[in-house]
Amino acid sequence: MQNKIINLIKDALKNLDIEVSDIALEHPADLKMGDYSTNVAMAIAKNVKSSPKELAEKIVVEIARLNLDKNIEKVEVAGAGFINFHLSRKFFAKSVEEIVNEGNDVGKNKTLSGKKIMIEYTDPNPFKPFHIGHLMTNAIGESVARILEHSGAEISRANYQGDVGLHVAKAIWGLQKDKKLQDQSYSNVIQATNIGLAYAEGSQAYEDDPKAKSEIDEINKKIYNKDDKKINEIYDWGFKVTMEAFEDLYKILGTEFNFSFLESQMAEIGERIVKDNLDKFIDSPKSKMIFEKSDDAIVFKAEKHDPKLHTRVFITREGLPTYETKELGLTEEKFKTDPDMDLSIVITANEQAEYMKVVGKAISLIHPEHEKKMFHITHGMMRFAEGKMGSRKGNVITGESLIRETIELIKEKMRERDWDEEEKSKIAEMVGVASIKYSILRSTSGSDIVFNREESISTEGDSGPYLQYSYARANSVLEKAKLEDILPDPHAYPPEIFEVEKLLYKFPEVVLRSSSEYEPHYIANYLIEVARAFNSFYGNNLIVDKADKTSSYKVALTYAFTFVMKKGLHLLGIKAPGKM
């Protein structure tokens, strides 16, 4: 439709002897102003020495003469010289029909077909709790992955985990100090929680107690050398338990990883790269060196290549690789895993943004062919509307506790529903995850968000559960339609055009925009609009009604809504329960 209108405008301009290469066609902010709008008249008025309004009128007359398309109801001039296109009843009915036919494929596009993209996100560390930051990258990463998939890309999901390092030593120190925490008779989740507690104890002691600090440093060496049998045993157990606990969470969150990279392995690869490129010149002048020695450390003076960047240490004075080096190794490994990879996306917290640029620069110097194949997305911090960081039990809120507590709150809300308990639990889980994910995805990635427990689980207004509730109600209408034998018929439309129809056909455009900008929030905001329009339609119309000849159209429209909503939620990584 968009192209049709653009061509129509072009033809009209041609008849007026005006040539314009680029015609902007957009949706007016207000549905009353029509369905499509162009500002060409305003843009070119100056060149053709005419007032925007007069020119617009001329173009409209020309369009009226040309237009034989039944999809366009009327074309008019408005405002300072906008030309607004109102689409016809028939067009919207046809859109509904198309959506119903597409079903699960609704909103798909092929802009990325044939492209291979790897996306790394979540990245929790064994021996440490799954914290809220992990929840943020997971929500964004999973959604971006699904959106790109819907644009035809072949996606692989990667997880990167810190299997060695001081945090492990701290946890093991804590476990040795308090043997109860090593009790393996508990469930996996409890064991993992205990390891998290041990880590917290170890961290505290590392700061407060010099003796503990040296003990932990000692353990750290032993982990690295793998020469202490006792420690190896605890390590193997703790690694397995915490990783399995993460798997449980991924199931709840709806993520399945294809690759898992471990920090210890990336360190070796990274070190090799740094050493291979030490004192190596990119161009002839010495200033263009990649890695060089400075104060006994090996550093990359990125500001020599780009004044906006800064120096970072890659190998410490002690000869240990830093995170930068590991990241270097990780990137190398990713491209080795899939040599045909077209894009590597990484999602981390905001504070990594600057150093990722430096690492990205170093990689681009070593592998110029990778320069345009790396993209970094960041997420902000989650704050809590209630103020305190403490949970109801007084503990620090982790990503895991937030998920579990939110699900419990939903369960309480569902108490009056007389469904069986297992079903209720399943639905509560879907709704709980939706409320958290939606809170994260409704804003631009990278911005800090405020999580308001009450608002996020409420179906009033701007929330994940509101979207799910709209879907569930629509679904229930469709059940009733089946019972009453009313089949969807997109041809039995009434003269009235419903607002929800004016939104549904825009879904593919929204997906496309989200995909090209790697921004899920466009979909989140769109779904709220659609849900609101549908709820309004639902509230003001009896959809299933044997006495109404247009009932079968309204049923078709309801189907179209459920397809778009279900798919839209899926793209956000949210499930759509049939009832709630």
Place this chain on the structure above:
RNA sequence: GCCCUCGUAGUUCAAUGGAUAGAACAAGGCUCUUCUAAGGCCUUGAUGUAGGUUCGAUUCCUGCCGGGGGCACCA
């Protein structure tokens, strides 16, 4: 000090250089002999500041003010 980023209703968020800057929460009123009232309908309120570019700026550029992040051996 330098670099990046963000300042929009009381609050939490939107707005591909366009029209009367959208929602939601909060406040008040109405609405279930109708498909889930966890819903719908109605009523108030905002672009940090000073310039510039443009027919047109929340959006682009510059200064200032105010948040957040980063700037050598932590990740």
